[in-house]
Amino acid sequence: MSSAFAKWYDFFMGPLEQRKFKRIRKELLQRAEGKVLELGSGTGINFPFYKDVDQVIAIEPSQHMIDQSINRLQLSVVTIEMVKASAEKLPFEDNTFDTVVATLVFCTIPNAEKAIAEIKRVCKPKGSILLFEHVKMENRLLGGMQEWLTPVWKKICDGCCLNRETLKAFTSQGLKIEKVEQFYKDLFVVAEIRNNE
Secondary structure, eight states: OOHHHHHHHHHHHHHIIIIHHHHHHHHHTTTTTTTEEOOOTTTTTGGGGOOOEEEEEEEEEEEHHHHTHHHHHHSSSSSEEEEEEOOTOOSOOOEEEEEEEEOOTTTTTTHHHHHHHHHHHHEEEEEEEEEEEEEEEEOHHHHHHHHHHHHHHHHHHTTTTTTHHHHHHHHHHOOOEEEEEEEEETEEEEEEEEOOO
C-alpha cells in the first residue's frame, strides 16, 4: 500500500465516518468479546470503540497504515497490540480468538478465500466473526456497474474491489451467518457469523 493512500485515507473517508459509519462501527464492536483479532486495522479507526474485551491484536500488512494508526492506538481504553501481517497467513495458533473483526478490509485482501480459511483456523469453536464490508449489490444494473468500474477502481484505490461477494465467500467455507443488516441499498453489509468448526 502506498504512503499517499495511507496518508489521505482518513481525509476521503471522513464524511462517511462522521455520519453513518461511526454508529455502525460502534454498534458492531459492542458485540466483540474476549480476545479479539482485528484484520486490516488500517488507520486504527476502530480502536476507540473497543470497550468490554480482554485484549485486541490488530494485524495490518501496510507499515504506512500502521504509522497512521498510532494516535488512535493511544486513545484506546483496552490493550491493543499491533502486528504487521497479512490476513492470508496469520501468525497465531489454532483456536486463539473469541472474536474476529473485519471492517472494510475484504475488498482489498488479495486472496479472500485463503483469509477466510485462516479466520476459521484461529477463531475458537463457536467464536464470532464480525463484518462491516462493502459488497457487490444485488441489483443487476448497479452490480453490473460495480463489475465495470472495478478494474479502474482497483488502480485508483490501492487494490479495492467493488464487486466482491464477501458473504458468499464465508458461507462457501461452511460458516453460518447469524445476522445481516444492509445499508445504502445493500452496498454495505454488517454481518455476525458463527464459527461452527
